[in-house]
Amino acid sequence: MARFLFYIPGTAVPCGGVSVILDWVRLLRQNGFEADAICETPGFDYKFGRQATPVLYSAEVARLLRSQEPLWRRIRLPDFSAPKSETLKLRDDDIIVVPEYSASWLPSAFPRHRMVLLVQAFVWLKEAEKRAEWDPARFCGAVAISEICLGFSRLIDLSPLYKVPLAIDTALFSPGRKENMIAYMPRRRADEVDLLVRSLKDRGQVSDYQFQPIDGLPLSEVASLLGRARIFLSFSEGEGFGLPPAEAMASGCIVIGYTGGGGDEFFDPGWSFPVPDGNLPRYLQKVEDVVAEYRRDPRRLEAMAHLASSGIAARYGAEVQEKELVKVFGELAGSCARAPVC
Numbered sequence: 001m002a003r004f005l006f007y008i009p010g011t012a013v014p015c016g017g018v019s020v021i022l023d024w025v026r027l028l029r030q031n032g033f034e035a036d037a038i039c040e041t042p043g044f045d046y047k048f049g050r051q052a053t054p055v056l057y058s059a060e061v062a063r064l065l066r067s068q069e070p071l072w073r074r075i076r077l078p079d080f081s082a083p084k085s086e087t088l089k090l091r092d093d094d095i096i097v098v099p100e101y102s103a104s105w106l107p108s109a110f111p112r113h114r115m116v117l118l119v120q121a122f123v124w125l126k127e128a129e130k131r132a133e134w135d136p137a138r139f140c141g142a143v144a145i146s147e148i149c150l151g152f153s154r155l156i157d158l159s160p161l162y163k164v165p166l167a168i169d170t171a172l173f174s175p176g177r178k179e180n181m182i183a184y185m186p187r188r189r190a191d192e193v194d195l196l197v198r199s200l201k202d203r204g205q206v207s208d209y210q211f212q213p214i215d216g217l218p219l220s221e222v223a224s225l226l227g228r229a230r231i232f233l234s235f236s237e238g239e240g241f242g243l244p245p246a247e248a249m250a251s252g253c254i255v256i257g258y259t260g261g262g263g264d265e266f267f268d269p270g271w272s273f274p275v276p277d278g279n280l281p282r283y284l285q286k287v288e289d290v291v292a293e294y295r296r297d298p299r300r301l302e303a304m305a306h307l308a309s310s311g312i313a314a315r316y317g318a319e320v321q322e323k324e325l326v327k328v329f330g331e332l333a334g335s336c337a338r339a340p341v342c
Contacts, residue, residue: 002093002333002336003091003094003095004035004095004332005035005037005097006025006036006097007037007096007102007106008038009039010040013048015048017099017121019046022046022053025053027326031325033326036055039055039058040061040065041057042057048218057087057088058087059088060109063109064108090113093337095115095336096115097118098115099120100119100121105133107135115139116141117143117158118142118143119144119240121149121238122262123238125153126152131156136157140335141161141162141335143162143328143332144162144163145166145240146165149262160335164328165316166243166321167316167320169223170309170313172223173223173227173247174250174251175227175306175309176224178230179229180208180209180230181230181231182211182231182232183213183214183226184211184212184213184232184234185214187215189235196280200288203284205291206288223247227251227252229251230253230254231291232249232253233287234255234259235257236261239260240262245267249266249271250308252305252306253305254272254294255273256283257273257274257283258277258283266311266316271305273286
């Protein structure tokens with residue numbers, strides 16, 4: 001069977017897309033596939049995942065980056081003084097799994113190999129200037145991680161198309177003993193985050209709540225905070241899925257805020273409070289209303305939080321993802337082997 005090589009960038013900060021890829025590599029290997037992660041950075045070790053996954057150094061990608069100056073400004077530079085990791089030895093039957101944001105340049109590093117496009121974000125696909133830089137015929141298949149990513153892939157006529165849902169680790173992200181804590185991820189929409197949090201504090205309607213950002217923390221600490229937080233504020237924007245609010249729901253939080261597009265599929269109004277994108281006045285009012293209701297009578301909101309936790313577990317359980325992952329990559333191994341290299 002062919003070997004799947006998943007490209008990841010040498011990022012020094014937590015990145016949900018990289019964590020997903022490393023989880024997939026691990027699961028595929030556990031199910032009898034040959035699969036590896038590859039990177040342009042010698043000695044790269046991603047420190048923010050659930051567990052360590054070896055990453056091969058790709059001299060092919062590093063050479064391409066060195067030869068194309070504009071790419072050096074968009075992608076973290078390889079540290080060639082770092083300890084050497086195991087170096088990728090290419091095989092003729094290797095299939096390169098290309099994240100959508102690298103589709104315009106990464107195929108040049110592997111001109112004789114078949115490619116699969118991995119779509120974890122839809123924003124890149126809808127930007128015409130970036131799409132003009134790549135050749136969709138270069139790919140023998142595309143895998144999307146959400147309904148919105150699948151939809152945008154259809155819009156630009158990618159085929160054949162597959163979907164593998166993300167998995168929420170419900171053993172890690174589970175309800176704990178709740179406190180008067182409002183957690184939020186400040187990575188996106190910094191100005192809106194600052195304005196809303198500052199306004200909520202200044203108005204005094206939620207003065208008995210502690211505000212807790214969760215960015216840049218180890219996964220175990222994020223899970224612990226979400227398990228204790230009563231409310232989670234979502235500032236998702238242009239998301240292919242949006243892991244933080246989904247993990248907050250799994251953790252039994254009352255989730256309020258923006259779906260970011262990708263979150264449309266799990267921001268069920270029966271168990272969460274979606275807010276129209278950019279409507280900060282309504283956002284602020286909803287937070288204050290929820291806090292006031294919880295003080296008066298918490299039963300409805302606690303039932304919603306319980307429903308969200310069980311609903312996320314049912315839709316995005318590890319077993320669901322693993323079953324689809326094995327099925328999809330089994331089909332891709334066969335169909336890509338028959339596809340010509342453009």
